[in-house]
Amino acid sequence: MKRRASANNTFRPVNERAVNGQLDDDYLQNASAILDKLKSYYRQGGESSNLSKVLQDYTQVILDITFYEENKLVDQEFPEDCSPFKIQQLLQDLTEPEVLAGRLAPTQEVQSMLGLELLECLYWRRGALLYMYCHTLHQRKQWIKKNKDTFLKCIQEGVRYLMRMLQVRNSVKLNDGVVLHDTATASFLSEGIFSDTHLLTMMYIGEMCFWAVKYEDCSADTMDRKEDRLQFRDIGTQILNKYVLACEGPLQGQGWNTENAKEILSILQ
Template structure:
């Protein structure tokens, strides 16, 4: 079922992104897609006696698609409104949900524990797996998550913390520590891009600027 949902929603997601989330009802469409992408998890949770289990890759993809969709929505709307947000509370809720989905994606698989029983010929690959980086998408998730934490702190800091009643109940996000999360994911992103992935085209300029913002925010 999970793969079917992924296939069904793919076209509409791409259309939204290609058209820059047009109209005031684009958030409604985003929420509808996220609800569809949440159905496989809901089905598994509601039927534990049937021993329904989602494949790990499908779980990761469901989390990623929801988080990336909210990232693209927030990025597009933020840029379009020049970050003078018309509704910061709803925008903040989108950021919270998006961060939570990306964190879930990054935590779906456990990092590979390297010891004497695990041998790798390629030390760079071993370093990536030890940090839970199994693909380019995992690296992108780190950067997206760090950016969303930055937007939340810079543009939604004074937003009322009352949760959006339309928020996805499967994305528990009260009490998210955006600064701590942002620093952690971007530190990992930087260490991977400037370590085992050095010279492979990964840009770190924005990550450096955001980390600098976090440091200055402490002063």
């Protein structure tokens, strides 16, 4: 299940591995080092003014440890017996930094405590994990026949996380005194595209929306609580149109393929 790796190391794809597990070992060692530093901080009675830095360090520990656990699930191709429980545990772990930030600094915005990049990464990692899980389930036709509602719920949750990742940074408004001499950069920022991870997120959302539409359309059961469901057809169409425009415009020739996106659009539109 190989996916394009992000240029930004903070946004490590779930399945980015190294020979003999060295990459995983490095992440666990890094997490251990940060934990030791946090223990020292508390023993010395750290000042509240450093709370944001402490939360950011703790968040990095969570990201490294969960990355290791996620990779094991991917390597095992998401075993049916244990994956649902482990995925929910990982999602809970990746939610904890936001919860802590809200409790420890209730008067401040979560993004000011964690920083934009870490907050984006927390949403990305949850959404990407559910994408990889749904990607695997999508190939298990018999499982989906028996668990269609569970599949659709995973898709909806994953799309919500990925959409929130795209919304963490407000897109730059070019009429707000921002001067950009590079028109390609201006186009990206105005659409909320700040990295190749944002583009990859768009493709993930498009695919998940396609899967949802496919199984919603052939399921009478999905009429229940329909008002709570995302408008997958509309979301997928909007996001993939932006993806295609970016890849065939400023990013043309940079290795981004639009064939799958166009095929999905032909079905969604």
